[in-house]
Structure formats: C-alpha cells, structure tokens
Amino acid sequence: MHPLFLLFPLLFLISCSQCTSQTTRAGAEKKSQQSEFIASASDSVFYDEVKKEILTNISGSGSLKFNDLIIITAKSFLGTPYVSSSLEINERETLIVDLRRVDCSTFVEYVLAFAYSLKKGETEFGDLASELQCLRYRDGQINGYASRLHYFSEWLKDNEANGYLKLVSDSLGNESMDMKLNFMSTHPELYAPLNKNPELVEEIKSIEENISLNKMNYISKGNIDNVQAYIENGDIIAFVTKVKGLDVSHTGFACFVNERLHILHASTRTNQVEISPVPLSNYIKNMSSVSGILVARPVYR
Numbered sequence: 001m002h003p004l005f006l007l008f009p010l011l012f013l014i015s016c017s018q019c020t021s022q023t024t025r026a027g028a029e030k031k032s033q034q035s036e037f038i039a040s041a042s043d044s045v046f047y048d049e050v051k052k053e054i055l056t057n058i059s060g061s062g063s064l065k066f067n068d069l070i071i072i073t074a075k076s077f078l079g080t081p082y083v084s085s086s087l088e089i090n091e092r093e094t095l096i097v098d099l100r101r102v103d104c105s106t107f108v109e110y111v112l113a114f115a116y117s118l119k120k121g122e123t124e125f126g127d128l129a130s131e132l133q134c135l136r137y138r139d140g141q142i143n144g145y146a147s148r149l150h151y152f153s154e155w156l157k158d159n160e161a162n163g164y165l166k167l168v169s170d171s172l173g174n175e176s177m178d179m180k181l182n183f184m185s186t187h188p189e190l191y192a193p194l195n196k197n198p199e200l201v202e203e204i205k206s207i208e209e210n211i212s213l214n215k216m217n218y219i220s221k222g223n224i225d226n227v228q229a230y231i232e233n234g235d236i237i238a239f240v241t242k243v244k245g246l247d248v249s250h251t252g253f254a255c256f257v258n259e260r261l262h263i264l265h266a267s268t269r270t271n272q273v274e275i276s277p278v279p280l281s282n283y284i285k286n287m288s289s290v291s292g293i294l295v296a297r298p299v300y301r
Contacts, residue, residue: 037095037129046099047125050076060121065187066300067234069119074111074234074253074264074273077102082271088192092143095133097125104251105152107266107273108236109135109251112164112298119300135159145193146203151181152248154211156296165236169295172227173217177294181208183245211247219291224281228261233293237263238294239284249290254280 007260034089044184058064090096101112113131117123135141137147138158159165163181182251185205188194218240219227231254241249252265260279267274276283284290 003124009243013103023055030203037097037133038090039087039097039125039129041274043097043099044125047128050099050114051118054114066115066119066298067232069297070111070253071116073114073118073263074107074255077107077111077266077273078275080107080266080273082266082268082273085192087148088211093142093144093193095129095136097132098131100274102266104266105155108251108253115298116164116300118292134162141195144203145197145200146207148202150184151208151211152251153177153179153181153216153294154207155212156236156238156294157211157214157216160296163299165296165298167216167294167296168230168235169219169293170217170268171218171294173292174293175218175220175221177240177247179212179214179216180246181212181245183243186245216294218292218294221281221284221290224261224293225279228281231261232297233289233297236294236296236298237265237280239287239290239294240292242289242291254295 006102036270053076054069054073058069080099081101082103086101086103087096097110098106103111109132110128112135113128116131117127120127133142133156135155136149138149138154139162141147149158156165156167182205184191184194185201185208188198188201194204228287233254233256235254237252237254238248239250241247243249250265252263255264255275257260257275259278261281262276262278263280263283264275265273267276280293284293
C-alpha cells in the first residue's frame with residue numbers, strides 16, 4: 001500500500017504563492033510566502049485540458065453552486081489511474097502535483113484545489129498548487145514530512161478550522177469515533193520516510209496524541225440511507241475504519257445517481273477514478289473493516 005512511487009520524468013520546481021489571506025473563507029488568515037512545488041510538463045498539459053473541460057461545462061450556467069462545480073471537476077478525472085504513494089518521491093518534503101495519477105486522498109485534494117482556484121477566477125497552474133498546499137499541510141505550512149496532514153480526520157479538522165469545509169457528520173452522526181490514533185508510529189515500516197528516519201516517529205507520535213483529543217461523530221453503515229437526504233453532491237465522504245489505531249481508510253465525493261447516494265472516488269476496485277456501481281450503503285455493506293462514514297461539506301464564502 002505504501003511502496004515508493006517511481007520518480008516520473010520531466011520534473012521541475014516552480015514557485016507559488018502560499019496560502020494568502022482570503023476574505024472569502026471563514027476568517028482563515030495565513031502568511032503569504034513563496035513555496036516551490038514539483039510537477040511535470042504533462043501535468044501542466046493535463047491541467048489545461050481539465051480546466052478547459054470544466055470551464056466549457058460551466059459556461060452559461062449562471063450562478064453555479066459550489067457543490068455542482070466540485071462534481072463537474074471530479075467527473076473530469078473519471079478514468080484517471082489509481083496509484084498509491086505518489087507523494088513519496090522526494091527526500092525533502094515538497095509539494096507534489098501529479099494530476100495524472102491519484103490515490104483516494106490526492107484525488108479529493110486535486111479536485112478541491114481546482115474548484116477553489118477556478119471559483120476565485122484564478123486559472124494558472126500555480127494557483128492550483130497554492131490551493132493544494134493550503135489543503136494538504138497543517139495550516140498550509142510545509143515544514144517537513146510531519147507537517148503533511150497524514151490522518152484524514154486531522155485533514156478534515158484542519159481544513160474546517162481554515163474555512164474550507166464544514167463537518168456535517170458531527171450533527172448527522174449517530175456514533176462517536178474512536179480517536180485513539182497510533183497507526184503510523186506503530187507501523188513505521190509502512191511509510192518510507194519513517195522507515196528511513198526513525199527520529200520522525202516520535203514527532204508523528206506527538207501529532208497522533210494531539211489528534212486523539214478531537215471528538216468526531218460518524219454515520220453508521222446502517223444509517224446512511226436514513227440521512228442521505230441531508231447529504232449533497234460534492235460532499236466529501238470518508239470511510240471510518242475498524243483498523244486499530246487508524247481513523248479513515250478511504251475517501252471520495254458524494255455523487256447522486258437516480259436519487260441514490262453513490263461515491264465518486266479513486267477506486268482500488270478498478271484502479272481508476274469511477275462512480276461506484278451501486279449506492280454507497282450497498283457498496284460498503286459487506287466491508288467488514290468499515291464501520292460508517294464521515295461527511296464534510298466544502299464551502300466557499
């Protein structure tokens with residue numbers, strides 16, 4: 001699940017503006033800095049192609065709702081290959097942009113970065129990278145491997161605090177999550193940077209202890225159909241796992257098909273971005289390691 005990803009060709013470093021203060025987000029104030037990111041020429045081409053497709057789809061739509069923009073953007077990635085560990089290509093922690101290969105969490109990040117930048121009318125590749133950094137790193141700051149939001153529950157909490165989303169499962173949920181997280185620090189061999197740098201394990205352990213203080217509710221598998229009327233297209237869906245020491249095992253976007261809730265995600269079932277062939281409640285019904293879902297709503301003010 002966590003093998004090192006092969007270094008892809010035509011890499012280049014680009015400077016981007018990091019997390020400038022936005023009056024359009026719920027009070028998130030971050031210092032403007034210059035930060036580099038790693039991408040390839042083909043990523044830039046892919047960005048232009050997807051941007052063109054999105055802008056074509058939304059032209060003439062008037063006041064398009066933000067959740068509809070997210071779904072349009074996510075569908076632009078349909079068929080994109082699933083590849084794990086695509087962020088582990090550099091010894092030094094650097095923002096990676098690899099739009100042509102995604103896993104479940106990078107897919108969510110790329111879609112949101114696209115949607116936020118386009119919503120603001122910012123249409124350059126570097127604009128997407130700036131949004132991506134704000135989403136992927138704790139308070140948008142890159143400061144080594146541990147500054148990346150590895151646990152998805154912390155990713156949700158951090159981005160809620162910075163005005164990107166609202167955790168609707170905190171109100172819809174009928175179960176409390178077990179937040180005793182220690183999977184990374186107790187399985188460092190699964191994470192190349194931890195395996196190579198044992199001193200990072202203690203730093204990760206301290207972060208896990210802080211995350212474990214959070215309280216979150218989730219929607220149990222059997223209750224999904226009962227609350228689907230309160231879930232919207234484009235909401236972030238995360239699978240709550242029963243794996244000891246871990247919080248979330250998979251993520252994607254809510255996508256309604258014939259008025260039934262499905263998930264639009266980077267799937268290991270087909271190794272590409274797809275819409276689940278059956279409604280979400282049926283899709284996870286027999287997944288013994290999944291206890292339910294978290295739901296977060298991306299917001300743009």
